Amino acid sequence: MYVVKRVAQAFVTFVSVVTITFALVRAIPGGPADFIRAQVMQAGGSSEVSMSEINSLVESYTNIDPSTPLHVQYFNYLTSVLQGDLGTSVWYSRPVADIIADAAPWTIFLLTISILLTFAIGIVLGAVMAYLEGTRFDSSSTVVSMFLNSVPYYIAAIFLVYVVSIQLGMLPQSGRFASGLDPGLNVEFIVSVFRHAILPIVSLVATGFGGVAITMRGNAVQEIGEDYIRVAHLRGVPGKRIATRYVGRNAVLPMYTNFMIAVGFMFGGSVILEEIFAYEGLGLYLLQAIEARDYPLMMGTFLIISLAVLICILIADLTYSKIDPRISDQGSREAY
């Protein structure tokens, strides 16, 4: 029952996102037509190209029909989005769904690895720090974690490009894979993909795990001080079981919401990250679409990023009650 309710809520959320997106994107001044007109004028000079020529060019680029009323545009958009049709990109003259299908796996690839690594390293380090509370390892890791946590990921990215790519020439500076390689399941291509992914992933993980570690450390230290842990020790519960079942579970649990925030943060952050590394993922397309005032592509990438975050949150939410028995009986909870 809870699952159905939660999925329905996610659906409502998604429709709201579509609505807000539509309203926002439509409200941006200087539509696609203006932009293309400016481009043509800049390229050829306004005197050489006649106004009617520009207008026909605009129409052939934009498949948008601005003559219909706004609510009709919205209704048509909503129904086609729910059918998986995201329109045609003004700028690339390709279906938006195609562009996204091409870009999304790369972004998801980068971000999934980054998020998993960030939390794995953070949780393990935080647990060790809590276990060794007060030792030199604890205090030095805390300082390092705090410092790394205060570095914006894009600064880490620029710094890594500067040191690793340009000064040391060890890893490629930009792109998804080396140019001239045929995408396919061959060793050379896969190696190239990973070599190109290392720096973006490292920039996110290196600046992200510290925050997770500090939170985990704090939670674990607090749990260790609780009475029930002492009771468990006195009852003779094995130390390993106390560490994982008692302390571990209760320390990781409050970080579920952190996890959701991290998902949203990283997906949003992919815009700047992909711009720095010229990594053709959703973020880079979104930025290009905004610069080109490419409405369909803008809305499409935006929706897919939102959808990805929405699905992550839904999964986190549905598994939440599995770990925390306190909130498992959602239906029977009394409202105050």
Add this chain to the structure above:
Amino acid sequence: MAEKNSSFSQSDGSAGGQGATRTDLYREWLDMAVLTPIRVAWDDWRTQVGSIIIAFYLLMGSVGVVLVDPPNQGQGPRLTPAFQDWSVPLGTNDIGESILSATVHATPPMLQMIAAGAVFSTALATVIGTVSGYKGGLTDRVLTTLTDIAMTIPGLPLIILLAALFEPTNPAVIGILITINAWAGLARSIRSQVLSLRDHSYVEASRIMGAPTRRILVDDIIPNIMPYVLINFVNSARNVIFGSVGLYYLGLLGGTHENWGIMLDGAYNGGAIYSLQVVHWLFVPMIAIIGISFGFVLFAQGTEKLFNPRIRARHAETVEDDTAPHQQ
């Protein structure tokens, strides 16, 4: 700490109960509410270093802008390295602007952005999170749905769209814009904390005694989540720094003022990454950004203990010792 004149202390008969004078009460209040938190916080090296760093930026944004000339073309020879020409101590960029001037004069708008954004998002998150978590039922469903929507829209892309739409130039407006949905995450985690708090016995006691919801939230719930809120206030300050600098770096925020993100963008695209000679151009804004953000993170970590009643009692002069019952 040796003084025994507290109405909080049971062992001291003369000052306890009705015997306390008005002055004593004020003094005690001052000690409990103002001095003790400062003492506790100051006891931690992280708070000390964090405060010093934040104070340094505050000075830079107030006194610094008076002492240092505003950035201007041709303040020195173009691309002077750092620490060579003392009229431009941190060197110059490609148009001969002093990097020091640009860095210092970027501080005041930055501080305004941080203040506006952090206050906006933390206040909103605390209200929505506590009400939603405590009330449950329909209120919770409505607020959670709202929160979910705000949280699901990826912040940065949304802000980029809004920045393109409104083209804000006022730093305070930019600060609020950057936290336009940052409150959602915090509200969500506050809600989940309140969920486990609301069944505690003392909350239940207040409820049975018929205390209004507002009182319960303010007296019983919020003090418990205060450390968390405070830490997140500082974290959201950090996020405003991250967000605004990032947007300036992408060239999506206009305005006439200097910003470390604009400097970073200029340096990165101006070729500073290819040459060791001009690397100061890139590194100075980087250090400025990391510095202020490190200051906030240290401060947040240091004040974490602040709301732990045991630690507070130990530091309060008007409380006899840390085992004395604290009754209010």
